[in-house]
Amino acid sequence: MTRNAALWQAAEQGDAGRVRDLLGRGASANARRPDGRTALTAAALGDHVAVARLLIDAGADPDPQDTARNNALLVTGETGSVAMLREVLRAGPDLTRTNRFGGTALIPAADRGHVAYVRELLKTEINVDHVNNLSWTALLEAVILGDGGTRHTEIVRLLLAAGANPNLADREGVTPLAHANQRGYGAMVQLLTSAGGK
Template identity: 75%
Template sequence: MLSRKAIIGLALLGSLSPLLGSSQAQGSAKGVILSRQSGQNAQLIQAAEKGDLAQVQALLKAGASANANDRTGRTALTWAAKGNHVAVTRALIASGADPDPQDEARNNALLVTGETGSVALLREVLKAHPDLTRTNRYGGTALIPAADRGHLAYVRELLETTNINVNHVNNLGWTALLEAVILGDGGPLHTEIVRELLAHGADRRIADREGVTPLQHARQRGFEDMVKLLENNPGDG
């Protein structure tokens, strides 16, 4: 079976449909690459990446910037988000950390939560009023990776507490609904995500670049429970 990375690669090449298979989320964090800035800021980034709340608080009190970033542009807040360090995230935001700056890989705090699926972290980041339209390296909002990875609780929280665009189309030509079907496994979590997306206005008529709708993808993959949900819309192919 093709990996998630392989499926995305095929989509970018425009040769997806004949080779669809199930996938699993992948990803790993790289070590902190420090910028040439003050020692306190560099220490803050390291402490945030490790989740060392006491050290973060001490450095902020001593004058370190809540918006410190490494030479890739990754902020202390994004490092804290990647490690799911909720208390550190809370402390940085309370000190004025901006949630929106993106690093070279186009990650920021909110977009990272879409990948990890941490509802607790999401709630902290939302307190900083992040820009919901910011997109990752694939042109997707935080909702899209959450949908394809099966983060049901996260998807529900994001849809119920924000006005994020449920029908945003990423650089692959996919909406969150398409990703939940194409990159999902057809099981209970992804099926419930499809239900949530539809309940919050997902347009099941939006097809991929090859003109294949979510319903057609679900039929091709034998995802019967998804098919039943998607068939409830007249004229959806």
């Protein structure tokens, strides 16, 4: 096994000691497996923060995407790890990169109810109104794929406070407010109405 292959495996397993050793012996911080997944993306998927820190300090690029269009930042939107997000942000990722659904990291985080993650990511310059391949924004996903409970309602509040357009409709022309009304999500309806939603 090459050093780079060993590094990728160690990153996936969260073995910080082995990663440090391999980097010291010349393995590339940008080691990738055949499908293009980087060691950093593997570490991010496993929430191995210490490993990610080592790789980033060694110059790992956060942006390369594998054949599934995942990269280190995009997978944190799925896992919701704030600690990993902070590490990846240190590396200066491209916030406009999109996953296989055409969404930025903000969109899966909104639909999965990752409140603390959304709050942290909104401190960056990420486009709060990005529209994915389904013609949904993070706001629409929080309403449509959320459960109307406290987590998704708080995400709606955070997105609106960050300037999300409450009237960006889906491809059928249905607005976030209309979706919230259809589902009987009273707290979301109040927030969206207060923000000028129609």
